[in-house]
Amino acid sequence: MTCSPPHSGLCVLTGLLGFGFAPVASAGQEHSGEIEGLVRAEQSGQLLAGARVTSVGTPQFVITSSDGSFHLRVSDGQHTVRVERLGYAALDTTISVRAQADPLVIELQESALELEGLVITGSLSERGSDQVLRPVNVISSDELQRRLQPTVAATLGSEPGLTVASMGPATARPVIRGMSGDRLLVLEDGARVMDVSNAGPDHATALDPTSARRIEVVRGPGAILYGSNAIGGVINVIRDEIPITVPHDVTGSVTLQGQSVTSGSGGAANVLVPLTEQIPFRVELARRSSGDLATPVGDLANTGSDSWTLGAGTSWVGDRGHIGVSALGHANDYGIPGGFVGGHDKGVAIESDRVSLKAAGEHRPLGGPFSSISANGSYSYYELVEIEPPDILGTRYERQAAMSNLLAHHEELGPFSLGAFGARASWESFQFGGSLFTPDAERFSMGVFSFEEIDLDPIRVETGIRYDWTRTEPAYEDVDSDIGHVRQREFGSLSGSFGLLYDTRAGVTLGASVSRAFRTPDVNELFSEGPHLAAYAFEVGNPSLEEEIGTGIDVFSRFHGESFHAELTGFTNLINGYVFARDTGKLSRTLLPIYQFFGEDARFVGFEVAIDWVLSGPLKLEGVGSYVRGEIRATGEPLPFVPPLQAGATIAYEPADWFVRAESHFAAKQSRVGEFEIATDGYARFDLLGGLSRTIGGRLNVLTVGLENVTDEEYRNHLSRVKEIMPEAGRGITLTYRVVF
Numbered sequence: 001m002t003c004s005p006p007h008s009g010l011c012v013l014t015g016l017l018g019f020g021f022a023p024v025a026s027a028g029q030e031h032s033g034e035i036e037g038l039v040r041a042e043q044s045g046q047l048l049a050g051a052r053v054t055s056v057g058t059p060q061f062v063i064t065s066s067d068g069s070f071h072l073r074v075s076d077g078q079h080t081v082r083v084e085r086l087g088y089a090a091l092d093t094t095i096s097v098r099a100q101a102d103p104l105v106i107e108l109q110e111s112a113l114e115l116e117g118l119v120i121t122g123s124l125s126e127r128g129s130d131q132v133l134r135p136v137n138v139i140s141s142d143e144l145q146r147r148l149q150p151t152v153a154a155t156l157g158s159e160p161g162l163t164v165a166s167m168g169p170a171t172a173r174p175v176i177r178g179m180s181g182d183r184l185l186v187l188e189d190g191a192r193v194m195d196v197s198n199a200g201p202d203h204a205t206a207l208d209p210t211s212a213r214r215i216e217v218v219r220g221p222g223a224i225l226y227g228s229n230a231i232g233g234v235i236n237v238i239r240d241e242i243p244i245t246v247p248h249d250v251t252g253s254v255t256l257q258g259q260s261v262t263s264g265s266g267g268a269a270n271v272l273v274p275l276t277e278q279i280p281f282r283v284e285l286a287r288r289s290s291g292d293l294a295t296p297v298g299d300l301a302n303t304g305s306d307s308w309t310l311g312a313g314t315s316w317v318g319d320r321g322h323i324g325v326s327a328l329g330h331a332n333d334y335g336i337p338g339g340f341v342g343g344h345d346k347g348v349a350i351e352s353d354r355v356s357l358k359a360a361g362e363h364r365p366l367g368g369p370f371s372s373i374s375a376n377g378s379y380s381y382y383e384l385v386e387i388e389p390p391d392i393l394g395t396r397y398e399r400q401a402a403m404s405n406l407l408a409h410h411e412e413l414g415p416f417s418l419g420a421f422g423a424r425a426s427w428e429s430f431q432f433g434g435s436l437f438t439p440d441a442e443r444f445s446m447g448v449f450s451f452e453e454i455d456l457d458p459i460r461v462e463t464g465i466r467y468d469w470t471r472t473e474p475a476y477e478d479v480d481s482d483i484g485h486v487r488q489r490e491f492g493s494l495s496g497s498f499g500l501l502y503d504t505r506a507g508v509t510l511g512a513s514v515s516r517a518f519r520t521p522d523v524n525e526l527f528s529e530g531p532h533l534a535a536y537a538f539e540v541g542n543p544s545l546e547e548e549i550g551t552g553i554d555v556f557s558r559f560h561g562e563s564f565h566a567e568l569t570g571f572t573n574l575i576n577g578y579v580f581a582r583d584t585g586k587l588s589r590t591l592l593p594i595y596q597f598f599g600e601d602a603r604f605v606g607f608e609v610a611i612d613w614v615l616s617g618p619l620k621l622e623g624v625g626s627y628v629r630g631e632i633r634a635t636g637e638p639l640p641f642v643p644p645l646q647a648g649a650t651i652a653y654e655p656a657d658w659f660v661r662a663e664s665h666f667a668a669k670q671s672r673v674g675e676f677e678i679a680t681d682g683y684a685r686f687d688l689l690g691g692l693s694r695t696i697g698g699r700l701n702v703l704t705v706g707l708e709n710v711t712d713e714e715y716r717n718h719l720s721r722v723k724e725i726m727p728e729a730g731r732g733i734t735l736t737y738r739v740v741f
Contacts, residue, residue: 034248035095037104038068039083041656048108050693050700050740051085052141056092056126060245063740066698071248083108086142086693086702087656110618110656121187121216121236124409124418124453130558133462133499133511135161135569135608137217141253144212145702145738146661146689148257150264150288150305152186152209152237158665160608160624161219161569163643165719168303169262169293169729170334171204173197175719176219177571178604178628178642179232182522183548187226187236188356194380194401194428195354199524201721202336203384203397206354207237208286208309210255210268214238219608220571221517221552224464224497227424227447231517231550231575240272242313242324242360243280247272254739261708261732262304264290281314282326296714296730300722302347305334313358321372323361330354336386339725348394352384370408377404386434395530396433401426419452430523436530438541439486440475441523449495458503462513466495470520474527483529484543491547493518509558519548525579525597531590538588539581540596548599550575563614570607578602580639583676593676601633618659622650629672640674641719643667644682658692670718680723683715699741706734 039051047068054061055074064070072081084090089111095104120126121136129136137159139147149155153164153172165180166172173180182198188207195206209215218234226234252271258264266288273281286309293300308331315324331353338347360376379402386394403426410419424447432438449466469492478486499513528541556569581595588594606628614620625647630639645668652661669682691704712731716723 035070035072035074035079035081035104037070037106039064039070039085039106039108040068041088042107042109048085048088049695049698051083051088051108054082054084056080056082062245062247063251065249066695073246073248081106084140084142086145087111087654087659111614120238121190121218121234124420124451130509130560131460131501131503133460133501133513135219135554135556135567135571137162137219139215139217141213141740142702144209144215145255145736146691146704146706148210148255148736149734150208150259150262150266150290152205152207152215152235155209156215156217156235158624158648158663159217160610161606161626161628162217163646163719164717165201165641165721166717167202167336167721168300168334169290170303170305170332171202171336173201173205174235175643176217176233176235177573177606178630178639179573182229182525183232183519185226185230185234187234189239189241189358190236191358191376191378191405192401192403194356194399195352195382196384196397196399198522199397202348202350202386204305204332204334204350204352206330206332206352206382208268208288208307208330209237210257210266210286210288211270211284211309212237212239219569220513220554221497221515221550221573224449224451224466224495224515225422227449227466228445228468228470228493228495228518228520231519231548232573239270239284239311240282241284241311241326241328242315242358243272243282244315244317244322244324244362246274246276246278246280246317248274250274250741252741255736256738257734257736259290259732259734261294261729261734262290262292263294264288264305266290268309275314278317279314280317281312283312285310293726294730294732295727296712297727300337300726302335302337302349305332307332307334320365321361321363323359325359326357328354328356328358330356337722337725339722346389348389349387350384351387352382354380354382356380369410369413371411372409373407374409375404375406378402393434395436396431398429398431398433400429403427415454416452417455419450421448421450423448436528438524438528438530439478441472441527443470443472443523445470445520458505460501460503462497462499462501464497468493468495468518468520472520472523472526481529481543483527483541486527486543489521489526489543491520493547493549507560509560510556511558512555513553515550515552517550517552519550521545521547521579521597528597531588531592537581538590538592538594540594542597542599545579545597545599546577548575548577548579565612566610568607568609571605573604574633575602575604578639582640582674585676602630602639603633604628604630618655619653620651622648622652624648631672638672638674640677642670642672644670644680644718657694659690661687661689663687663689667715667718678724680716680718683713685713685715686710699739702738702740704734704736706736708732708734 039048051064088108151172153174163175197203197205216236254269256267268286270284291304293303311328313326336348358378362374364372382399384397388394407422426445428443431440447468451464454461497515501511528539552573559566577599584594586594608626611623627645630642647666650663665685671679688707693702714727
């Protein structure tokens with residue numbers, strides 16, 4: 001029996017599958033507790049290797065084999081299976097598992113309209129992106145193949161509401177709605193990446209996106225589920241470090257990439273092996289090396305990088321849950337260019353190392369008030385040193401962190417259709433060395449929350465409340481410090497959110513939310529004192545800073561049709577005590593500009609728009625746009641390093657097995673600048689992208705070629721710290737090749 005998607009994208013099959021039936025791909029034996037079938041193209045009948053088959057609402061997924069077949073382990077009962085592959089419309093199939101089994105054949109329709117797929121970040125349950133009550137971007141493995149860049153920020157740079165701040169390609173950091181650093185949570189499989197990227201614009205984010213399965217971005221406050229510091233947004237890089245599904249056969253992928261504009265090359269491989277029917281083992285390796293960035297007016301010296309990642313994880317997977325562990329090491333050595341006031345002519349070298357150990361488990365009880373109870377714990381060690389020429393230690397940062405999370409989900413409970421209770425605790429140690437006078441410190445944090453949904457079909461209500469407490473202890477108290485009274489500080493605050501989602505059942509979804517978020521001043525903002533040569537600044541903290549309290553309002557509308565998708569969002573974020581480093585206009589004894597941290601009431605207002613429109617067959621248009629205005633509320637003074645109005649337009653021709661895209665990226669002039677900040681002219685940049693996918697040797701092979709900055713345009717990114725001496729990257733070719741098995 002075949003299952004082809006009607007216009008609604010949902011096919012309901014009952015009585016088709018069960019335990020103990022013969023496989024579709026003639027394996028010659030029965031497999032109890034499995035859904036077995038094959039995936040093929042509806043129009044041509046071609047068997048589709050490399051399609052992803054997921055049991056929605058569970059961690060179970062598999063990749064189809066060379067003959068399109070799959071074996072998906074499930075428990076008894078009803079399951080929704082989602083099938084996704086590049087160039088085809090995603091299909092959801094509801095299956096009732098019974099004793100009788102007929103072969104399941106899933107047929108996918110070719111489609112140029114890209115659906116973002118299921119979302120897990122910022123949501124209580126896995127659900128479609130059009131049903132999430134927060135603006136969310138999802139970049140799946142297929143889309144990652146097209147957009148993959150050496151850093152997470154550069155990979156996400158074309159998403160609405162996202163921009164990139166940098167001091168060279170290795171230091172690219174994401175900016176969401178004008179906020180970055182400590183106001184964004186960068187997660188790795190839902191756990192915080194405990195680096196020091198928030199402590200300076202020269203500090204790279206300590207993860208490589210090459211081996212990521214997908215990246216999800218929540219735009220706007222996400223503090224209820226993730227705690228303080230999610231005042232601007234959340235980025236979750238999903239890598240499956242701890243495997244929570246056991247494949248039928250060995251699965252994985254190998255990715256290779258070369259980039260001419262940096263003379264860079266790199267690659268990553270990850271393999272998931274079924275050791276037994278209940279124990280999977282995963283291993284990954286990534287390596288990347290690059291030289292100086294080439295611009296239209298010459299090379300940006302001392303911007304090369306050399307990084308590697310090595311990780312392994314395993315778990316025990318049962319019918320009602322799993323428990324597992326993982327270990328990961330990441331090293332990144334890179335350069336920061338010179339040429340600024342107080343900086344070295346040849347720049348500064350940075351060496352960083354990160355080690356992360358994780359444990360996680362989940363139990364899904366048969367009875368009781370909770371549908372699942374999960375817990376995780378992690379320990380990480382991170383060190384970064386800045387080395388001045390010829391080989392002198394400038395500054396040193398060390399961060400250790402241990403944290404744990406507990407989360408209990410429930411389904412129907414009183415008036416609530418879905419909900420969760422959670423708690424989080426963490427300990428962090430900060431140590432500083434070299435020329436920094438910042439005192440060592442420890443930070444302790446705890447938080448508890450409740451998040452609930454009420455289904456009033458066609459309206460869904462979400463509400464949540466959270467309390468966080470943080471204590472920051474410097475190694476010593478100093479009443480007479482040059483920066484003020486250095487002392488222990490405690491912070492505590494309630495966060496809350498309320499949102500409505502209205503599905504009109506006519507292809508239109510409307511939503512609105514209001515949230516109150518909380519952020520504790522970072523250790524560097526409180527106590528920093530000393531030269532930060534790689535950032536060309538003398539940083540001065542403020543031990544009397546208070547917490548940031550943000551009130552965010554989002555209003556959005558989503559339009560979904562057979563050939564047209566669009567989303568329009570308007571937002572306001574009012575932040576009391578917004579902390580930022582202000583250039584004092586003075587120079588230190590070593591001729592570095594002095595930056596001091598202040599707290600001011602700030603306002604961020606803006607909008608985001610995204611359109612995906614199929615004109616005819618595989619021919620389509622895409623468009624994105626975003627704008628944010630950041631200012632001090634009392635005076636209207638512009639905040640520094642806020643991106644200008646940005647937009648992008650793409651015309652694409654995307655049949656099932658190949659594609660070509662002509663992309664344009666625009667930015668307006670940014671003349672609303674903070675004190676001592678320089679205005680930046682607008683620009684237009686054009687890219688060409690093409691690729692094809694083929695099944696070779698029973699494996700899905702995907703090749704993508706990109707020609708960036710086709711006209712070799714000389715342009716400057718307003719959020720670049722090096723824009724005064726060099727423009728952005730010139731014309732270059734990026735070649736990416738991936739094999740999925």
